[in-house]
Amino acid sequence: MDEWVVHQRIKIPFMYTAGRALTRFLEGLARGEIWATRCASCGRVYLPPLNFCGRCWRGIDRWCQLPPLGELISYTIIQRPLPEHPDRSPLILGLIRLDGADTNLVHLIGDVDPSEVERVTRVRAVWRDERPASILAISHFAPLT
Amino acid sequence: MEGTMTKVSIVGVAQTRFEERIASLAINELVYMVVRELLHKTGVSMKEIRSIVTASQDAWDGRTISGMTINEVVGGYLNAEAKVAADGLQALLYGAARIMSGEYTLTLVVAHCKESEGTPHAITNLMFDPFTQRHLGLDDVTAAALQARRYMRLRGLAAEDIAAVAVKNHRHAKKNPFAQRAGDFTITDVLNSPILADPIHELEAAPQSDGACALLLASESKARTVTDHPVFIIGMGNATDAYWTDRELGEAKALRQAASRAYRMAGIEYPAHEIDVAEISARYAYEELMAMEALGLSEAPQDMLARGDCEIGGRLPINPSGGPLCGNPVTVSGLVRVVEAYLQLTDQAGEHQVHGAQTALAHGAGGICGQNQSVVILRRE
Ligand SMILES: [Zn+2]
Numbered sequence: 001m002d003e004w005v006v007h008q009r010i011k012i013p014f015m016y017t018a019g020r021a022l023t024r025f026l027e028g029l030a031r032g033e034i035w036a037t038r039c040a041s042c043g044r045v046y047l048p049p050l051n052f053c054g055r056c057w058r059g060i061d062r063w064c065q066l067p068p069l070g071e072l073i074s075y076t077i078i079q080r081p082l083p084e085h086p087d088r089s090p091l092i093l094g095l096i097r098l099d100g101a102d103t104n105l106v107h108l109i110g111d112v113d114p115s116e117v118e119r120v121t122r123v124r125a126v127w128r129d130e131r132p133a134s135i136l137a138i139s140h141f142a143p144l145t
Numbered sequence: 146m147e148g149t150m151t152k153v154s155i156v157g158v159a160q161t162r163f164e165e166r167i168a169s170l171a172i173n174e175l176v177y178m179v180v181r182e183l184l185h186k187t188g189v190s191m192k193e194i195r196s197i198v199t200a201s202q203d204a205w206d207g208r209t210i211s212g213m214t215i216n217e218v219v220g221g222y223l224n225a226e227a228k229v230a231a232d233g234l235q236a237l238l239y240g241a242a243r244i245m246s247g248e249y250t251l252t253l254v255v256a257h258c259k260e261s262e263g264t265p266h267a268i269t270n271l272m273f274d275p276f277t278q279r280h281l282g283l284d285d286v287t288a289a290a291l292q293a294r295r296y297m298r299l300r301g302l303a304a305e306d307i308a309a310v311a312v313k314n315h316r317h318a319k320k321n322p323f324a325q326r327a328g329d330f331t332i333t334d335v336l337n338s339p340i341l342a343d344p345i346h347e348l349e350a351a352p353q354s355d356g357a358c359a360l361l362l363a364s365e366s367k368a369r370t371v372t373d374h375p376v377f378i379i380g381m382g383n384a385t386d387a388y389w390t391d392r393e394l395g396e397a398k399a400l401r402q403a404a405s406r407a408y409r410m411a412g413i414e415y416p417a418h419e420i421d422v423a424e425i426s427a428r429y430a431y432e433e434l435m436a437m438e439a440l441g442l443s444e445a446p447q448d449m450l451a452r453g454d455c456e457i458g459g460r461l462p463i464n465p466s467g468g469p470l471c472g473n474p475v476t477v478s479g480l481v482r483v484v485e486a487y488l489q490l491t492d493q494a495g496e497h498q499v500h501g502a503q504t505a506l507a508h509g510a511g512g513i514c515g516q517n518q519s520v521v522i523l524r525r526e
């Protein structure tokens with residue numbers, strides 16, 4: 001017996017409210033600046049910024065600007081084409097700890113051959129010429145040479 | 146367990162075979178099948194069951210309020226039915242709390258997922274922060290790959306150390322009739338299997354799975370009327386970590402917490418010596434080593450594995466069923482670990498039986514890179 005299936009595509013337009021902390025972060029990116037918050041109690045620097053520290057359970061109102069430089073903590077090479085990047089394969093995604101931050105940022109790693117990325121320890125943000133108020137204002141992170 | 150709270154026991158279990166695609170059954174039919182088998186095995190009638198906790202995920206079921214897909218077949222009609230949208234082990238914790246309260250003598254716990262119906266990349270991409278992460282194309286396996294490399298770097302592990310987990314589990318799975326993927330793979334076979342997201346290979350990741358499982362919890366006095374061989378839940382613990390980009394990804398801090406809570410409740414001081422068998426929710430091979438460390442079962446899990454201690458017949462068999470690498474519907478993952486632990490403690494595990502097992506550990510995890518962790522300790526009489 002052939003079993004039937006019913007094909008459907010779920011598509012739900014959505015509008016996510018950025019809120020106060022992320023609005024300031026996203027506006028900074030559009031200017032080519034990276035802004036983080038620092039918990040006054042434990043000193044933890046959050047990037048992307050949060051206006052509260054879950055560890056101390058208190059609000060945060062201190063901001064600090066971070067340099068577009070950091071350490072490549074981990075990476076993965078993806079050979080299959082991803083729908084988000086149909087024309088970029090293979091693709092390298094990296095976990096980046098910006099200097100001065102205590103949390104990690106995820107971004108594309110570029111300007112390096114996948115076979116060489118294992119040797120990369122320091123990276124820098126490569127900004128787009130036209131910067132949206134989005135994490136995509138940074139095109140990718142590249143090895144710091 | 147302290148004070149006057151009711152002791153919780155498991156009096157029966159059922160699971161479907163895990164398959165890449167179960168095309169002939171709709172979700173409610175699949176769950177009906179497994180619940181019917183459970184009731185048949187225990188001899189308990191649905192009329193006696195007033196409390197039901199299920200686990201399923203809206204995004205994977207392709208509909209919100211996913212618990213309503215199966216409400217009728219789990220006996221939810223006018224009963225105390227509740228759903229957790231998390232790993233199935235969370236449903237067990239919820240169900241156990243109902244028995245402990247003394248208000249219910251029986252609680253049915255069920256988990257299901259048909260991963261074949263949806264689009265894994267799109268569904269798991271929805272877990273990620275929509276502001277700064279989702280548009281990068283992250284999904285479950287890419288985040289796991291970032292964690293795997295971080296963990297391997299921190300511990301100085303080689304690709305072969307991770308592949309050895311997959312070799313052991315697929316060999317165990319040959320003895321488990323419910324397993325979806327099994328075989329005598331070598332380390333070279335594992336490392337030659339396609340790379341899903343470097344450093345994770347296909348044989349080091351749980352396959353796409355359809356399936357369901359169910360178990361019946363009972364108060365001690367009720368359990369005595371259902372079975373001569375109840376298995377008792379003597380310890381439970383869970384813990385939730387910070388978001389995956391807000392923590393040291395190479396450490397499983399939340400699992401350490403969850404385990405210490407479960408061990409304290411169970412009165413276990415030396416888990417490596419007091420646990421006889423462990424079923425670990427390692428959906429990726431590296432997670433099994435991370436979990437063995439965090440559970441206090443070994444400080445150098447790769448060495449313990451290489452010595453053969455984790456084999457069936459070894460000092461501390463880990464995932465004698467083959468574990469999630471051999472079949473792992475999302476949300477069923479943690480609950481079926483308990484099902485397997487129960488089979489071990491009632492000498493019903495067949496070819497993958499760990500002889501003489503008295504105390505078993507079942508582990509469940511959910512969220513990105515194991516943000517949420519649960520541990521249950523079970524003991525036979
Ligand atoms: Zn703080």
